[in-house]
Amino acid sequence: AKTKESVIQFVSKPLVYALFCIAIGFSPVHSFQAPALALPFISDVIRKRKKETLIEKEVVLKSIDHEFSGYTQRLLEMVSVLLKSVEKVRKEDGDAAEVGAALDAVKEEKEKLEKEIMSGLYSDLGRFRKEREMLMERADGIVEEVLRLKKESERMLGKGNKEKAERLEDSVDVMEREYNKIWERVDEIDDTVLKRETTTLSFGVRELMFIERECVELVKSFNREMKQKNSESIPESSVTKLPRDEIKQELLNAQRKHLEQVILPDVLELE
Numbered sequence: 001a002k003t004k005e006s007v008i009q010f011v012s013k014p015l016v017y018a019l020f021c022i023a024i025g026f027s028p029v030h031s032f033q034a035p036a037l038a039l040p041f042i043s044d045v046i047r048k049r050k051k052e053t054l055i056e057k058e059v060v061l062k063s064i065d066h067e068f069s070g071y072t073q074r075l076l077e078m079v080s081v082l083l084k085s086v087e088k089v090r091k092e093d094g095d096a097a098e099v100g101a102a103l104d105a106v107k108e109e110k111e112k113l114e115k116e117i118m119s120g121l122y123s124d125l126g127r128f129r130k131e132r133e134m135l136m137e138r139a140d141g142i143v144e145e146v147l148r149l150k151k152e153s154e155r156m157l158g159k160g161n162k163e164k165a166e167r168l169e170d171s172v173d174v175m176e177r178e179y180n181k182i183w184e185r186v187d188e189i190d191d192t193v194l195k196r197e198t199t200t201l202s203f204g205v206r207e208l209m210f211i212e213r214e215c216v217e218l219v220k221s222f223n224r225e226m227k228q229k230n231s232e233s234i235p236e237s238s239v240t241k242l243p244r245d246e247i248k249q250e251l252l253n254a255q256r257k258h259l260e261q262v263i264l265p266d267v268l269e270l271e
Contacts, residue, residue, distance in 0.1 A: 068204035071113045075211055078102075078109045082215055086222050096226060103219045110212045117204040124196055132189050135182050142179045146172050 082102040089096050153168040 067199065068117065068207065071117055071204055072207050072211070075106070075109055075113055075208055078106045079211060079215060082106055082218070086218070089222075089226070099219060099222060103215060106215050107212060110208045114205055114208055117200060117208075121196065121200045125193060128189050128193050128196075132186060135186055135189075139179060139182045139186075142175050142182070146175050146179075149175075 082099070082105075085098045085102040089099060149168050149172050153165045153172070156162075156165040156168065
């Protein structure tokens with residue numbers, strides 16, 4: 001059951017839908033126009049291939065939010081521009097240079113968003129680190145105070161002042177409880193920091209890097225496609241056509257050989 005749930009959570013990520021769109025080379029306009037932060041879950045997609053075109057028949061999107069979905073969504077909006085540029089060039093209605101410019105825009109946006117995410121992480125870590133340092137200082141102070149009170153309690157018992165010794169022991173108990181609470185909070189901070197770092201790098205930054213990498217691969221594939229298309233469209237006559245200088249040289253060589261064949265036998269006969 002847990003495995004099934006984790007798979008569903010993975011499928012619900014926005015980059016999955018982005019890769020779906022990238023794979024078939026169309027712009028996921030609907031996902032970008034949705035008012036909610038779209039972590040789309042593709043619940044029903046009926047595909048039909050006709051003349052090498054994958055037709056999207058029905059896509060039902062549901063909004064599933066997570067902490068960094070806003071950053072992912074902003075990058076996917078730039079991906080949409082890239083996909084539109086690719087589609088325009090494929091339809092011979094755009095310039096191939098626009099695709100390169102759109103990819104550069106995706107990379108720039110990814111760097112910008114990554115800096116924003118890491119800046120937020122460093123800010124949180126700095127706040128947690130400061131709180132932890134203050135708690136540790138307090139814990140060290142409690143240890144020193146407890147040792148002092150213990151020693152004073154023993155001294156009071158040695159003097160027979162049992163009542164004061166008990167009051168000192170009560171103070172020690174209070175400090176020990178505070179000490180334990182401090183360490184509980186320190187453990188919470190450590191867990192929060194670890195979770196924060198893991199979530200930021202695994203969800204926020206990793207998703208951005210993954211989308212950027214897929215966009216780069218998309219453009220590489222697109223460039224290969226265009227190169228092959230251009231090579232296939234070159235007329236056969238233009239491939240076999242020789243430059244003028246080469247044709248002239250070939251004619252001179254042919255003329256020289258002809259003269260050799262005609263004149264040389266006569267020269268040999270005269271000799």
